[in-house]
Amino acid sequence: MDETPFGDDELHEECGVFGIFQRTDAAAVVTLGLHALQHRGQEAAGIVSYDGSQFHVERHAGLIGDTFTKQAVLERLPGTSAIGHTRYATTGGGGLRNVQPFFAELSAGGFAVAHNGNITNALTVQRELQRRGSIFSSTSDTETILHLVATSAARHFVEKLIDALSRLEGAFSLVGLSSKKMVGVRDPLGIRPLVLGDLEGSPILASETCALDIIGADFVRDIEPGELVVISEDGIESIFPFQARRPRFCIFEYVYFARPDSTVEGRNVYEIRKKIGGELARESHVEADIVVPVPDSGVPAAIGYAQEAGLPFELGIIRNHYVGRTFIQPTDSIRHMGVKLKHNANRRMIEGKRVVLVDDSIVRGTTSQKIVQMVREAGATEVHMRIASPPTRASCFYGVDTPEKAKLLASRMTIEEMADFIKVDSLSFLSIDGLYRATDEPSRNKLAPQFCDACFTGDYPTSLTDQDGTENVRPLSLLGGAG
Numbered sequence: 001m002d003e004t005p006f007g008d009d010e011l012h013e014e015c016g017v018f019g020i021f022q023r024t025d026a027a028a029v030v031t032l033g034l035h036a037l038q039h040r041g042q043e044a045a046g047i048v049s050y051d052g053s054q055f056h057v058e059r060h061a062g063l064i065g066d067t068f069t070k071q072a073v074l075e076r077l078p079g080t081s082a083i084g085h086t087r088y089a090t091t092g093g094g095g096l097r098n099v100q101p102f103f104a105e106l107s108a109g110g111f112a113v114a115h116n117g118n119i120t121n122a123l124t125v126q127r128e129l130q131r132r133g134s135i136f137s138s139t140s141d142t143e144t145i146l147h148l149v150a151t152s153a154a155r156h157f158v159e160k161l162i163d164a165l166s167r168l169e170g171a172f173s174l175v176g177l178s179s180k181k182m183v184g185v186r187d188p189l190g191i192r193p194l195v196l197g198d199l200e201g202s203p204i205l206a207s208e209t210c211a212l213d214i215i216g217a218d219f220v221r222d223i224e225p226g227e228l229v230v231i232s233e234d235g236i237e238s239i240f241p242f243q244a245r246r247p248r249f250c251i252f253e254y255v256y257f258a259r260p261d262s263t264v265e266g267r268n269v270y271e272i273r274k275k276i277g278g279e280l281a282r283e284s285h286v287e288a289d290i291v292v293p294v295p296d297s298g299v300p301a302a303i304g305y306a307q308e309a310g311l312p313f314e315l316g317i318i319r320n321h322y323v324g325r326t327f328i329q330p331t332d333s334i335r336h337m338g339v340k341l342k343h344n345a346n347r348r349m350i351e352g353k354r355v356v357l358v359d360d361s362i363v364r365g366t367t368s369q370k371i372v373q374m375v376r377e378a379g380a381t382e383v384h385m386r387i388a389s390p391p392t393r394a395s396c397f398y399g400v401d402t403p404e405k406a407k408l409l410a411s412r413m414t415i416e417e418m419a420d421f422i423k424v425d426s427l428s429f430l431s432i433d434g435l436y437r438a439t440d441e442p443s444r445n446k447l448a449p450q451f452c453d454a455c456f457t458g459d460y461p462t463s464l465t466d467q468d469g470t471e472n473v474r475p476l477s478l479l480g481g482a483g
């Protein structure tokens, strides 16, 4: 039996995408890019290359370093253009058939697509297409894009793609490859990141700038929300095919998801996380002896907290790097075990101390519960938990893997109840305005929020067509006329 963290078969994915156009050893470059994006998804990866006459597709379960670095695999991916995808998907099983990039021979020629984000009307569109005879080979929302391109009445490939994307709602940052072109697109709200890079004249598209750094490529610019770039032998063309909307970049990318060495939407992720820690220290001061991060996700915020509070920053918990993210282990029992495998208290640092523990977020509360117990067993006299984001109260439908609402600790409990549950002396979360201040916004603009912060506010910036009737989630900003 497949058991997903959601315990259902909804289409939610965390992903990284990368593509390079006209470069020798394109697939090897994509492998390196995906390796730098591994934090965005560890379950499986795929690469599609084009060698001037045909496409080649390789998709494997597991980490990039364990699969695509094998010579035999790379030899099966010849060509000077390639796109790739790394993913963690919670879609109920499906094995390799759900691994991207998706590839299809269309009337307009071969087309491969790799997608980061989640399309919130994919099931609805899929059902409509199936009624008209489309046969789907996966349960991924991304396949819907291929079918929409295939069935579009528009004449040229780029027009077909625009036609297809105009039917979709939700989050999509995607990279596509045809025999003549590489395309990159961000949804009109720009919920997920996508950047344009350059490696000695070869254009690159990547989820984050850290994937450019690994190969020494230059960062050119962010692809803008609602922008479609068409990369061909003629150069780079920029099109804005969608109705302009006020951008709503995902604020959780800054809190947790993006790598701290990436610069996203003009802001360095590490710097933002440190500022978040500073805001947190100002908002929720407590008398203590040391500040200890929950590694690795709590480290930059804990540094910011310690600097602002004037307290020593200590590595009071040591992480074993050879264990994946605990959150993504498939069953509850393994998730519990994962936490013990992953973290150990550094007793010398903690014994007899009043400890401020800093982590980026509480989702189910499992991690915090175990860590707090570990820190107490190591002799801490007081444990004060400080969380570098507001309580996670609502599910993400845009591509970050959060469990269903009922499993989110903050949707079931008050802050005092949560403090009891994780057994801390005090528990504080950053306020939503504090989080916005850390991104250099004065506060959250309630009528026109500057970010997508639905996981903290329940304010979804698009309609959630596939959810209609399943959950009472009304996009407040649509009702409020924002966007």
Ligand code: AMP
Pocket (backbone or CB within 6 Å): 256, 294, 297, 325, 327, 328, 359, 360, 361, 362, 363, 364, 365, 366, 367, 368, 400, 401, 402
């Ligand atoms: P939990 O034990 O469910 O409360 O998980 C909280 C931990 O999971 C925190 O330390 C976060 O760093 C991490 N986390 C939060 N969101 C995610 C996510 N979408 N995917 C993987 N890990 C996450």
